[in-house]
Amino acid sequence: MTNADFNWKVGGAQGEGIDSTGEIFALTLHRMGYYVYTYRHFMSLIKGGHTNYKVRISPVQRRHRGDGLDLLVAFDQGSIDFSLPEMSPGSAIIYDSTSFEGRIPEGRNITLIPIPLTQMARDLGMVIMKNMVAIGASAALVGLPQDAFEGYLEERFGKKGDAVVETNRKVLAAGYNYALEHTDWRKPLPGLPEASKGKKRLFMHGNDAVALGAVVAGCRVVAAYPITPATEILYSVLKLLPKYGGVVLQAEDEIAACQMAIGANYAGVRAMTSTSGPGLSLMSESLGLSGASETPLVIVDVMRAGPSTGMPTKTEQADAFHAIYSAHGEIQRIVLAPSTVEDAFYDMQRAFNLADKYQVPVIVLVDLVLGLSKQTVDLEDIDFERIAIDRGKLLTTKDEVDAVVARLGHYKRYELTEDGISARALPGLEDAVHMVLSYEHDEEGNEMEERGMRVKQTRKRFNKMRSLNMDEWALRRTGPQNPDLLLVGWGSTEGQLEEAREQLTAGGLKVAHLQVGALYPLPAAAIRKEIEAAGKVLVFENNYEGQLLELIKQKVGHYDKVQASLKFDGDPFYVSEVVAMVKEVA
């Protein structure tokens, strides 16, 4: 299966245009009808430092970067060294022979292909076009026609005039021909089923999906402060929102951003903030405010490697504890954890609906890999028909207010109800003048410390979530019932775990895979059933503490058969690592 895929990568120094080169390659193959999955390795600095962009090309949908590497374009020796562990047997490296002489260790079955990328670019156009030479050369060796990138060249450079398009075309062709002439290494791309050819699909990452999902779910105010790797959400939202009168507020800091999201939600507009760990740490008091005042709030946290400033461009799944437990005192909240781009899209709707319905903060945890890996998504999987906006008990008209007044005598923001949810009136409605507040309060929103009412309001705040059953939808499961081994994961690990499951199954093991899509409330009953039916359970996480496993211990129970399989070096799992971890215990 993995063999059918093709893994390509370009690596060099930050500032050399590595990202756009990778994206040209990926986008073109995507438009041809392949499923592509991209992975960016980059650093928290602007120029210098190693960066690379990997593209996995497959006739079927893939959810991770792939273990092997078939063709590497290297602009420096560092890029070769960095990617050597990934190189598959029989793979090749195109390197820029203008700037260095590529070296690989003895005994590796890898073909070195020197091409004077810089020289050719300089001769035919300008140095930065070495990327186009490399793309041309790559195209030739993987069996693409020379005009494969034609469309893209027009689109990208058309505005700059025909000459620019022409130069790029020439440079690309030169690379193409040079490669064909100077090496006989070839490895064709996997075949493309007829039905796929040129099929319209989406090319987006989790951050795009968050932005799209939010806008489609009715979000109209996004207040945020720039931070890697969450800023892309702002970029996407900036493209989508103004058409709907929506506002993107760049706040002075994350505290303000989150308070703004609360303010806008209070005023009746769906609003969110997006951030990464350091920003989330600044939002604890806002969580408390949202919880105590029962004002909806949606926070998207694109998790990078901590602690503290940590490794801003590296992935991790270590903000779960903070998302679930931070804020002094006690509030209810909901924590979702999408595993795929599609999940991210739908979870935004879920987040806004849940926030409105339960009048609580909802945190959506997206790991960096999911947030930043652009990939092919089927059009039908981003189904707007599945979007239903449910604003819960929201009074938006005078008539609705009148009905309440008829029933209660006057409007009570914190009415003690059966289900614990009190109707929220939009400020601005006659006869619904009211207070919301961060202090403990009575039904009318008067600050108070009376013991009986305190107990009732606390119970109400907790009871209102009783009707929320995560067990029903927050798990995705594959594989046989009563497996000998159950692989459990959350976030972007789904792709690797799924491929590992397939490999292990092929190897004769009875393996199932459970992906957990909500961390709080944890779908504990459903997880318990799965654990109890399994022989052995491994929980895969990109963190040190095994945060999901700790939650399972807390909410489900302690089982000797459940173990953590952790990776916390900032790099996502490879399938081979998953398999090796399984073999260690199975």
Place this chain on the structure above:
Amino acid sequence: MTNADFNWKVGGAQGEGIDSTGEIFALTLHRMGYYVYTYRHFMSLIKGGHTNYKVRISPVQRRHRGDGLDLLVAFDQGSIDFSLPEMSPGSAIIYDSTSFEGRIPEGRNITLIPIPLTQMARDLGMVIMKNMVAIGASAALVGLPQDAFEGYLEERFGKKGDAVVETNRKVLAAGYNYALEHTDWRKPLPGLPEASKGKKRLFMHGNDAVALGAVVAGCRVVAAYPITPATEILYSVLKLLPKYGGVVLQAEDEIAACQMAIGANYAGVRAMTSTSGPGLSLMSESLGLSGASETPLVIVDVMRAGPSTGMPTKTEQADAFHAIYSAHGEIQRIVLAPSTVEDAFYDMQRAFNLADKYQVPVIVLVDLVLGLSKQTVDLEDIDFERIAIDRGKLLTTKDEVDAVVARLGHYKRYELTEDGISARALPGLEDAVHMVLSYEHDEEGNEMEERGMRVKQTRKRFNKMRSLNMDEWALRRTGPQNPDLLLVGWGSTEGQLEEAREQLTAGGLKVAHLQVGALYPLPAAAIRKEIEAAGKVLVFENNYEGQLLELIKQKVGHYDKVQASLKFDGDPFYVSEVVAMVKEVA
């Protein structure tokens, strides 16, 4: 036992001098040789609103306010209504008949004693002296000599001149005599053993103990932002620190306060911040910074009722989750939870020593009741001889640096060592120029993202706490082994649980009591042993979620026999409530 004690209370409107009246009464009895325990009921507003001050007077040491009430001084009907549930059979209420006519429900065995407190004060001095009338009257009815308050009057009013002292004396005497003449209700204070009479003891609350403990432990910088109920720590520290050149910094907010504490610790001075929940919520990013940069930090959180602004003057034990889990990413930390004033004193030393030794943040959780209840403490229980300052691996001299340089070639702030702890050099030392940082880093403190070193530094940060064994000292236990029932608590509940245990034991139950003094790392092994040896376990907490119980579930295990007994109305447990909760299940 409880019968031997005497419970007195004064209640009225905020702004009427209730607190100082209570304190005069308490302090005088304290100085006579009684053990007093005081409890303040107050509100988050300045004037108006009900407030009261209760004093429990006992020949033996007490750790809570007591269930009953023997004599109430009421300045308004609200004070009577508020305290009625507490009134013991045969008790009495002195009320200010100048302003209202006191009422109690039919059938209660309580004596109403009208005294024109305001009128008498006005006639003999000024209205505010009604408090002195009340104190005089109280003294008479509990069998104190008329000159019992003599010393205090001198001390307090001496500076204002003899006339003032004299007026107060007169007013007090008038109250004394009026009471003797107009009622025959009497209830004498419990007898005082000869040895106790006039014995020098301390009168302090947990916040005082925190301040004293910190200064004695070597703390020289306290940076904080005012907040109820933690500000008293600042007041105490302001009395103690300047003598030692220490600095109290009123920061612009809690973020700055905590960062300042980190900065001073980095520079080599023991420093802390003190706050309450809302402030703690603002310190999550600082926890991360302390953890990642391995800079010691001590935070004292005096817990008030949340969530959010909540009920600032009410008690709660609901910041444990935040203290343990907040901050994105993963760091190590230590969370202590003193139960008594003495604990608070010693825990500050422990906190500073642990912070220095493990180079981590240490959070000390003090609940409002412990923080604000002034009480009698035996002199020998605040034993300075037990204070030993241990700064851990701190390089403070050129010689020490030279030794490191000789060993390593140059000083490495984040050296990978056996025990995970790297020597910390004071900035300012020659040949120890170094960087500390919030980014992931190598041994020298260079920012980096290299996977191998990342893993090593993460492991180092976690492994360094392996040598810390909380099981050894973090539990206090009373009662028989293998009890039928184990009462578990943390924080200020110790007094009530202990008295409940005594009552239940007297009732024939085999009960033990376990008080948990550290929440993270949780002394899990020791707790497991206790749980396994007990028939039934009740965990008493002033919160809704049962935070300690959740921690036990996470770190120890799930046991059907372990249950939560929770109170979350802002009011501490009464012994009778504890006993009733026990009876519900036993």
Place this chain on the structure above:
Amino acid sequence: MAVNLVTEYKEHAQSSTWCPGCGDFAVVAAMQKALAALELPPHQVVAVTGIGCSGKFNYYLGANGFNSLHGRSLPVAQAIKIANRDLTVIAAGGDGDGYGIGIGHFLHAVRRNVDITYVVMDNHIYGLTTGQTSPTSKKGFVTKTTPYGAAEYPIRPLELALAGGAGFVAQGFSGDPKQLAEIMKQAVQHKGFSLINVYSPCVTFNHEETYEWWRQNLVNLDQEQGYDATDRTAAFRYVYEHNGLLRGVIFREERRDYQSELPGYAAEALVRQDLSQPVKDRAELLAAFM
């Protein structure tokens, strides 16, 4: 009409827990008068506060209220206005709230220039927490946290607002509620961010800056002939030279407010827009990701 409206505000108000004589009473009353004069009924007004005695402003105003967190009234208030431009939004709080913990939000609100009014009840003390030094306490001021006198120089809110680029800067005094109400009227009408710093005595914890003291020391700009409230640097100099002891409108200037700068920001309040439109625009939206 206006009189009835004041009554309407009062009907919605909670009963007060402020100390008798507190300057904040006059601030609330002046605001009720100003809003009534502008014919703005309570349900069209939202008052957002932080935490402090002054943070209870909205409990007693009788409009819609959001009592947020200490120092955080402004972000909440700005977002409310953006979400529903039809509401009149007032932010209010104390000197500690606004110039201590909240000063960052204050300066950014100034430069963002969302159309809201910010009222600071400046009593040079932390009232609610029973008397600690505030950022506007004068140097050497003795309080519970500064028994040896405050070591810091005080914040100068008017100068900061001027330096920060505020379009409307005024100062009032609780001892002259009539002038205060008039200032408030103008501030609410001003399009963009407006600041009113109000010297509002804390009768319980600040025994130095009393009504009497202020009365004797404040220069009333309404009576200063020739004061030019349209020259920013002149205003700065005037305020500085008078050590801030002025009352009246210090500075005003028309500038486009934040909302006017937003692309796509509609005349109809955001809160009333149709949320389902994007579903209809599916093809167009998805085209951005192909």
Place this chain on the structure above:
Amino acid sequence: MAVNLVTEYKEHAQSSTWCPGCGDFAVVAAMQKALAALELPPHQVVAVTGIGCSGKFNYYLGANGFNSLHGRSLPVAQAIKIANRDLTVIAAGGDGDGYGIGIGHFLHAVRRNVDITYVVMDNHIYGLTTGQTSPTSKKGFVTKTTPYGAAEYPIRPLELALAGGAGFVAQGFSGDPKQLAEIMKQAVQHKGFSLINVYSPCVTFNHEETYEWWRQNLVNLDQEQGYDATDRTAAFRYVYEHNGLLRGVIFREERRDYQSELPGYAAEALVRQDLSQPVKDRAELLAAFM
């Protein structure tokens, strides 16, 4: 001596990851020169930074360094100075770090007046996060987060520092490292808080305010005859009228620094005091609680 010291600084410095041509190189070099000129060796200096390209200042300075959090350099720096008065403490960071998220700490540091020097590398952009609007970006500035132009008015750091009461306010330009080093020398010597705002071009993300642009638009105060750097309100007017486009020392005034106001603050650094003294004072300490 001075030359050797510069070398010593360079020896301790990490190798740089700044873009070639970044203005921040000159800032570090100027600081090394200034410190060397003052005969301050690296081990006696601590540089505290926030997060940003400019936050790497201390990696390359070669003194002791604390790379704290985004926006939080100043609280850390002030506390270090208070804990060890013998250290020379420099805080440094970017415009986003210092005037965006950190502006509250900035203004409070100004009024607290602890004896530290604060260097802001002001490039009118968020560099490290690859080019978003910063609080000093001019109105209408087009960046990734403001494709339609920034809607806010920019922060004016010099005016704010003046309004906030700073005792030393200066502005430098990376294109004139000599002047910058001289300013830095004076700032470090100034007793109390000193601000140096440095126009330090981001060659990668700000293509409008380039070296060339600055060179053409900045007025050099060293060459302005008669400029009086001791009159606060005049300086304010001057800066305002020049739209901040000045370089040189803008304002200076002697004022007692924070430490001088502290009761009991000793001449000997706090970090070197005997911690065990209180144990000996037991009776006296306990007397406060009897």
